[in-house]
Amino acid sequence: MIVMQELSKSFGRQLVLDRLNLEIPSGRITAIIGPSGEGKSVLLKHMIGLLRPDSGSVKVDGEEITTMGRGELNRVREKFGMLFQNAALFDSLTVFENVAFPLQEKTRLSDLEIAGRVGEALSHVGLTGVEAKYPDELSGGMKKRVGLARALLMDPRIILFDEPTTGLDPVISRAIHQMIRETHEKFGYTAVVVSHEIPEIFDISDSVAVLYRGKIIETGTPKEIQSSLDPVVRQFIDGSLEGPIQLV
Amino acid sequence: MINPLQRLGASTLGTLAAMGRMLNFILYAIYACFRRPGHPRHILKQLNFIGARSCFVILLTAAFTGMVLGLQGYYTLAKFGSEGLLGTAVALSLIRELGPVLSALMVTGRAGSAITAEIGIMRITEQIDALETMALEPFKYLVSPKLIASILALPLLCAIFDVVGIWGGYLIGVKLLGVNPGAYFGEMEKSVEWKDVYSGMIKSLSFGVIIAWVCCYKGYYAEHGAEGVSQATTSAVVLSSVLILIWDYFITSVLL
Numbered sequence: 001m002i003v004m005q006e007l008s009k010s011f012g013r014q015l016v017l018d019r020l021n022l023e024i025p026s027g028r029i030t031a032i033i034g035p036s037g038e039g040k041s042v043l044l045k046h047m048i049g050l051l052r053p054d055s056g057s058v059k060v061d062g063e064e065i066t067t068m069g070r071g072e073l074n075r076v077r078e079k080f081g082m083l084f085q086n087a088a089l090f091d092s093l094t095v096f097e098n099v100a101f102p103l104q105e106k107t108r109l110s111d112l113e114i115a116g117r118v119g120e121a122l123s124h125v126g127l128t129g130v131e132a133k134y135p136d137e138l139s140g141g142m143k144k145r146v147g148l149a150r151a152l153l154m155d156p157r158i159i160l161f162d163e164p165t166t167g168l169d170p171v172i173s174r175a176i177h178q179m180i181r182e183t184h185e186k187f188g189y190t191a192v193v194v195s196h197e198i199p200e201i202f203d204i205s206d207s208v209a210v211l212y213r214g215k216i217i218e219t220g221t222p223k224e225i226q227s228s229l230d231p232v233v234r235q236f237i238d239g240s241l242e243g244p245i246q247l248v
Numbered sequence: 249m250i251n252p253l254q255r256l257g258a259s260t261l262g263t264l265a266a267m268g269r270m271l272n273f274i275l276y277a278i279y280a281c282f283r284r285p286g287h288p289r290h291i292l293k294q295l296n297f298i299g300a301r302s303c304f305v306i307l308l309t310a311a312f313t314g315m316v317l318g319l320q321g322y323y324t325l326a327k328f329g330s331e332g333l334l335g336t337a338v339a340l341s342l343i344r345e346l347g348p349v350l351s352a353l354m355v356t357g358r359a360g361s362a363i364t365a366e367i368g369i370m371r372i373t374e375q376i377d378a379l380e381t382m383a384l385e386p387f388k389y390l391v392s393p394k395l396i397a398s399i400l401a402l403p404l405l406c407a408i409f410d411v412v413g414i415w416g417g418y419l420i421g422v423k424l425l426g427v428n429p430g431a432y433f434g435e436m437e438k439s440v441e442w443k444d445v446y447s448g449m450i451k452s453l454s455f456g457v458i459i460a461w462v463c464c465y466k467g468y469y470a471e472h473g474a475e476g477v478s479q480a481t482t483s484a485v486v487l488s489s490v491l492i493l494i495w496d497y498f499i500t501s502v503l504l
Contacts, residue, residue, distance in 0.1 A: 050377050070385070077383040088378035091369075102382045154382070 007056035018214030034211035081151030087143040089135040096131035121149040141172035280387040290393035299401030310409040314416020335432035336439040338417035352455035360463040364484040367467025368477035402456035
């Protein structure tokens with residue numbers, strides 16, 4: 001479980017997270033939604049220690065990570081996998097080398113065993129025959145799937161998804177969402193999905209948190225969020241131009 | 249009245265913070281070099297990129313540097329009737345000074361800029377974050393191999409520069425301008441000491457540290473997209489070059 005308490009973070013004079021409180025339950029898919037530029041990705045990066053807060057606490061399975069040194073933090077990060085917004089594939093490596101990278105660097109598996117595991121991971125995400133391609137030869141959806149295969153490879157207990165379907169067409173977006181649901185059911189990991197794909201994200205989530213102006217203003221099941229009477233949540237879900245959310 | 253003072257204070261504190269961050273960077277990079285596991289594959293790859301693939305530009309630069317030294321040296325020494333000392337002049341200039349400095353400047357322009365751009369692009373496309381999320385140390389993969397390769401490659405490139413430069417001076421001085429070949433190499437052998445050679449090597453080694461340090465640092469902390477990477481690359485080359493020249497003065501004054 002991930003617990004964030006009174007989390008605050010500023011970049012220069014811009015306050016992004018403002019004494020935020022959030023609990024991510026284990027073994028479930030939690031979606032974090034909210035208007036663009038509200039700090040969803042910043043929040044996600046705090047969960048894995050890529051950013052340190054100005055104040056507040058982030059606990060992963062009861063361990064406070066904000067004050068950990070590199071060695072301890074790396075130990076906690078062994079539990080995580082992450083799919084970045086643009087997949088963050090290593091562009092000088094092939095698809096095979098990208099997916100195999102954590103196994104080659106962290107395990108003593110033989111080349112044959114690594115090849116087997118990579119093939120299996122790519123087949124889980126519906127990608128075969130692209131092992132020799134480089135990231136710049138792949139479509140956006142394919143890059144995301146390779147990123148997901150790489151994230152799944154080390155059997156993580158928690159996977160963070162940073163806008164996994166942004167920039168993809170509706171068909172590929174649905175396929176990615178379905179893939180997240182299927183791999184979650186198969187491997188049982190805790191998933192945190194940052195998204196503003198409404199209403200698709202509700203189809204795969206067990207719980208939803210709404211981030212607005214640096215705080216979590218509402219949490220609940222997808223059904224509860226969809227029937228919320230909070231004006232901010234209503235405007236965001238309805239996609240209306242009228243309401244408290246102002247265009248900047 | 250307050251605002252200029254505030255700005256001056258903020259600017260000074262910002263500069264001090266950046267210097268501290270740079271110092272932390274190199275100290276952690278050196279520490280990461282000694283931490284297990286080692287990555288010989290990555291080091292060899294960087295040695296090829298920084299060292300082997302810089303050979304052509306080093307050969308070209310060295311040849312023409314030696315040739316111009318031969319030309320200028322001959323006409324200067326001829327005023328004193330000392331043309332026979334051309335070999336000494338060319339060799340000592342190259343071995344003590346021009347070899348280490350010019351080879352370092354060439355590597356800065358060629359490999360240093362590429363290092364900054366590579367790491368900078370990895371930073372802005374979150375590839376460095378991806379390494380961290382895999383519980384892997386970015387310094388061990390990105391910085392330490394380049395630091396080790398730079399330290400190994402620069403003295404070797406400097407040696408190549410010196411040899412090719414001496415032959416460039418020979419080509420002009422002896423073949424073109426008629427200096428006695430025996431005098432060219434004979435006087436050189438009498439004048440060049442082991443101290444001259446190792447001081448040049450020590451300079452090269454330290455320049456290697458500067459190049460890897462500055463170029464990796466600038467790339468690692470690049471931000472604001474493509475323009476940020478471009479600025480980081482320019483800044484890395486300029487800062488490396490200036491630091492090489494400044495450090496050259498101080499280390500020369502110690503080694504002399």
